[in-house]
Amino acid sequence: MKKNPIISFQNVTKTYITGPVKYQALGGIDFEVKKGEFVAIIGASGSGKSTTMNIIGALDVPTTGKYLLNGKSISNYNDDELAEIRNKEIGFVFQSFNLLPRTTVLKNVERPMMYAGISPRERTKRAMQVLKNVGIAGKANNLSNHISGGQIQRVAIARALAMKPSIILADEPTGNIDSKTAHEIMKFLVQLNKENHTIILITHERYIAAYAKRVITLKDGKIISDKKK
Amino acid sequence: MDYKELISLALSNLRGNILRTLLTMLGIIIGIASVIIIMSMGQGATASIVDRISTLGANTINVFPGARRRGPGAMSETVTSLVPKDVEAIAELENVIAASGVVSARTTVSYRGKNMSSSINGVEAAYQQIQSLEVDLGSFFDEFQVKGMARVAVIGIDIVSELFEEGEEPLGKAIRVDGKSFKVIGVLEQSDASGMSNPNEAIYIPLDTMMKTVIGQNYLGSIVILATDSELVDQVVEDVDNLLMDRHEIFDIDLKDFTIMNFQEMISTISNVTGILTTLLSAIAAISLLVGGIGIMNIMLVTVTERTKEIGLLKSIGAKNNQILVQFLLEAVVLTVAGGLIGVIIGTGVSFVIAKAVNIPFIAKPSSVVIAVGVSSLVGVVFGYYPARNAAKLNPIDALRYE
Numbered sequence: 001m002k003k004n005p006i007i008s009f010q011n012v013t014k015t016y017i018t019g020p021v022k023y024q025a026l027g028g029i030d031f032e033v034k035k036g037e038f039v040a041i042i043g044a045s046g047s048g049k050s051t052t053m054n055i056i057g058a059l060d061v062p063t064t065g066k067y068l069l070n071g072k073s074i075s076n077y078n079d080d081e082l083a084e085i086r087n088k089e090i091g092f093v094f095q096s097f098n099l100l101p102r103t104t105v106l107k108n109v110e111r112p113m114m115y116a117g118i119s120p121r122e123r124t125k126r127a128m129q130v131l132k133n134v135g136i137a138g139k140a141n142n143l144s145n146h147i148s149g150g151q152i153q154r155v156a157i158a159r160a161l162a163m164k165p166s167i168i169l170a171d172e173p174t175g176n177i178d179s180k181t182a183h184e185i186m187k188f189l190v191q192l193n194k195e196n197h198t199i200i201l202i203t204h205e206r207y208i209a210a211y212a213k214r215v216i217t218l219k220d221g222k223i224i225s226d227k228k229k
Numbered sequence: 230m231d232y233k234e235l236i237s238l239a240l241s242n243l244r245g246n247i248l249r250t251l252l253t254m255l256g257i258i259i260g261i262a263s264v265i266i267i268m269s270m271g272q273g274a275t276a277s278i279v280d281r282i283s284t285l286g287a288n289t290i291n292v293f294p295g296a297r298r299r300g301p302g303a304m305s306e307t308v309t310s311l312v313p314k315d316v317e318a319i320a321e322l323e324n325v326i327a328a329s330g331v332v333s334a335r336t337t338v339s340y341r342g343k344n345m346s347s348s349i350n351g352v353e354a355a356y357q358q359i360q361s362l363e364v365d366l367g368s369f370f371d372e373f374q375v376k377g378m379a380r381v382a383v384i385g386i387d388i389v390s391e392l393f394e395e396g397e398e399p400l401g402k403a404i405r406v407d408g409k410s411f412k413v414i415g416v417l418e419q420s421d422a423s424g425m426s427n428p429n430e431a432i433y434i435p436l437d438t439m440m441k442t443v444i445g446q447n448y449l450g451s452i453v454i455l456a457t458d459s460e461l462v463d464q465v466v467e468d469v470d471n472l473l474m475d476r477h478e479i480f481d482i483d484l485k486d487f488t489i490m491n492f493q494e495m496i497s498t499i500s501n502v503t504g505i506l507t508t509l510l511s512a513i514a515a516i517s518l519l520v521g522g523i524g525i526m527n528i529m530l531v532t533v534t535e536r537t538k539e540i541g542l543l544k545s546i547g548a549k550n551n552q553i554l555v556q557f558l559l560e561a562v563v564l565t566v567a568g569g570l571i572g573v574i575i576g577t578g579v580s581f582v583i584a585k586a587v588n589i590p591f592i593a594k595p596s597s598v599v600i601a602v603g604v605s606s607l608v609g610v611v612f613g614y615y616p617a618r619n620a621a622k623l624n625p626i627d628a629l630r631y632e
Contacts, residue, residue: 059545059625080549087547094545094629097538102245103238112546114231159546 004071005032006166006198007056012065014051014221025051027221028065033167033200038193040201040212048221050171053202057092057169058085070166087115091160095172098156099144105131106140109159116163130158134188150181157188167198174208186211232559239560243567253528254568256521257608261572261601262579263514268597269580271507273589278499280590282492288459289359290466290491292319292452292473296484309448310486313436315476316353316452322468324461327355330449332439336407338432340392347388348431349406351439359455362428367400367415375435378442382406383415385429406432407443462491518604521568522612529561529616540620541628554621561613562606569605573598 014026026048033039043049054060055067059082061075068074074085086092099108109127110120118126131137134154139147147155153173160168170189174182190211193199201212209215217225243250279287292315294308313330320328332351337344356362357369362383370381382404389399403410411434420428440446456465466489473487474480533540540553548556577593584591 054626057545059629080551083544083547083549086545092545094542097542100539100542102241107234107238111543114234115547115549115552120231120234163547 005034005068006070007031007033007200008066008068008071009052009055010066010068012055012062012067014048014055014060015063025221026055026062029218029221029223031216031223031226033198035166035198036193036196038190038199038201038211038213040203040209040215041218042203042206042209042215043218044204046220047218049202049204049218051221052218053169053171053200056167056200057090058082083115087112088163089166091157091163091165091168093153093156093160093168093170093173095175098152098159101145103144104141105136105144105147105155108144108155109162112159112163126162127158130161131155133161134158148181149177150184153177153181153185154188157185157192161192161197167200168192169200169202171202172204173201174203174205182208235556235559236563238556239563242560243564249528250564253524254521254564254571256517256524257565257568257605258521258572258575260514260516260518260521261569261605262576263517264511265573265576265597265601266580266583267510267514268507269576269592270583270589271503271510272592272594273580273584275500275503275507276592277589278503279496282496282499287492287496288456288462290454290456290462290469290489292454292469293488293490294448294451295486295488308486309446310477311449311452312447313449315473316449318472318476319452319454319469320355322465322472324457324465324468326455326457327359328452328454329353329356329359330436330452331356332436332444332446332450334439334444336443338388338392338404338406340402340404343392345388345391349439349443350431350433351436351443352433353436355455356433356453359453360428362420362433363418364415365418367413369415369433370435375437377435378438379435380409380411380438380442381414381435382411383417383433384413385417385427385431386419387429388432389416404432406434409442466491518608522565522608525561525565525609526612526616529557529613530619532560533557533616533620536620537623537628537631540623541625541631544623544625545629550621553623554617557617557620558610558613561617562609565605565609565613566602569601572605573601 009029009031011028011030012026013024013028016023016025029052041049041052051060055062058069058074058077061067061077066073066075069085069089074082077085099105100111106124106127109131110123113123113126128137128140131140134157136151136154136158139151144152144155156173157168173189174185177185186208189199189201193213199212201209203209214226214228216223292311294310311330316328316330319325329352334349335346336349338347338349339345353375354370354372357364362369364383365386367383369383370379374381384399384404392404393399393402399413399416402413404413405411417428434443454465454469456462469489474482474485477486479485543553580593581591
């Protein structure tokens with residue numbers, strides 16, 4: 001069974017220039033992720049994992065090398081084209097500040113669909129469906145600051161799923177919650193992966209990475225190991 | 230884009246910090262309210278002045294003997310050019326309801342040993358209608374009493390209080406005008422009119438009686454004409470002009486022996502002056518809108534900085550630069566329009582109270598609401614654009630990382 005990769009990094013480098021100081025965050029990395037994989041990218045701070053995440057998430061583009069998303073290079077996309085990629089192909093789950101304040105859970109989940117121009121009726125229908133899938137439909141009309149940390153992450157996952165993206169990109173999704181809830185969230189991601197969602201997890205904690213089926217370890221902007229379970 | 234959702238979002242964001250929102254709106258509220266108050270006062274004052282002139286007669290026209298005044302003393306010589314036949318001819322013109330000759334003089338009036346100096350006006354019966362004189366007691370004299378040179382008088386309210394004891398019935402009493410006895414047949418209602426001919430201090434007697442019995446002259450002091458409509462005053466003025474030139478056999482307009490005056494001209498002059506004043510004052514008040522706008526810009530810049538992380542999140546879930554721009558611009562506009570509407574309400578309320586207090590008509594135009602909303606949205610767009618553009622241009626990575 002041969003699958004085309006969803007993500008393909010080909011000798012990707014990223015160099016930040018701040019005034020006279022040059023800083024190479026990524027020193028040429030190659031890897032591929034196929035549909036249905038659950039990949040953890042781990043590394044200490046400064047290893048280049050955040051930069052990798054930014055490039056995967058179409059928040060940033062490589063300095064050199066190629067990043068192919070679904071076979072298309074997005075290196076020379078402009079702001080709006082990248083925004084559309086993020087909207088349609090990437091479902092972000094962040095460590096903190098995942099939800100809009102003063103806004104209900106339902107409206108939070110609807111928001112990416114609003115940017116995609118989906119009608120209000122359709123938005124609400126789809127948002128309620130994904131909220132049901134993550135088991136939090138009962139909180140749909142609560143304000144985002146009136147639910148617990150674990151629930152916030154579930155809502156964020158629901159929002160990530162709403163646009164049926166190619167990948168779910170979770171950046172330290174358990175960083176701000178207690179370990180019991182963290183395990184619940186991770187089990188939930190495993191469950192989603194079993195339903196054939198492609199998940200990329202950025203973390204610095206090995207026990208969190210252990211939930212993934214494949215672990216890529218970065219150090220000083222290079223891949224030092226890429227192990228499948 | 231879903232504007233309904235964005236507006237409700239903007240409203241909930243503004244509600245989130247209600248004190249700041251109110252303080253930010255204050256400049257716009259004060260600006261809009263003061264413009265509305267000044268405009269309302271200006272229009273009210275103009276209406277009040279026009280109204281006063283109208284009680285003197287917006288559709289009345291006066292014809293005076295002699296050429297238009299040129300310098301002091303030009304009217305001092307006695308001009309005998311207007312005669313009763315002129316009045317009859319004018320009364321038959323189209324668009325003229327009535328016309329009356331007037332002969333006035335100041336003379337002594339007495340009753341039971343009380344003397345006073347008063348304005349005596351010999352007028353025709355139509356004069357009552359022309360000057361809208363309301364009779365409180367008794368009645369005005371009719372055309373037969375004029376032609377029959379009846380010795381009757383209709384007197385103003387101040388004359389009554391001057392000549393008669395309190396509670397004394399003036400009707401039927403004989404007063405002496407210039408030594409001749411006149412029977413009082415009517416007392417006029419208190420009149421608001423003031424100035425040139427105050428009916429409260431006047432005595433009206435039949436024109437023919439005045440001309441033949443009291444002062445003995447066969448020419449008129451003036452003619453008053455009532456046009457059917459104030460819109461037609463200019464037309465009537467022209468017709469009267471032609472008629473009198475014709476009747477007096479004058480072919481050169483520089484040699485006219487009469488002058489026609491109407492209140493319409495006066496009204497338009499006064500309206501112009503108050504209009505200019507109102508505009509000037511409104512412009513000054515509008516400066517506070519500018520100040521309010523700068524306040525909006527300031528707060529929106531703070532808001533954008535405070536919500537940097539939120540903007541990062543929105544961008545990461547797919548908001549395009551333009552969608553961020555519109556969201557923040559809309560927030561500024563909602564802020565200013567809300568301020569504008571509050572300003573309209575306060576301005577209208579204050580105008581109402583002031584109008585009642587200084588006794589001028591209260592004028593509130595629906596158009597001013599439309600203009601206020603228009604102006605305040607414009608202020609929102611102009612001063613909200615720069616902060617909104619800053620928000621839109623934020624780099625998503627930096628914004629997400631912002632603490």
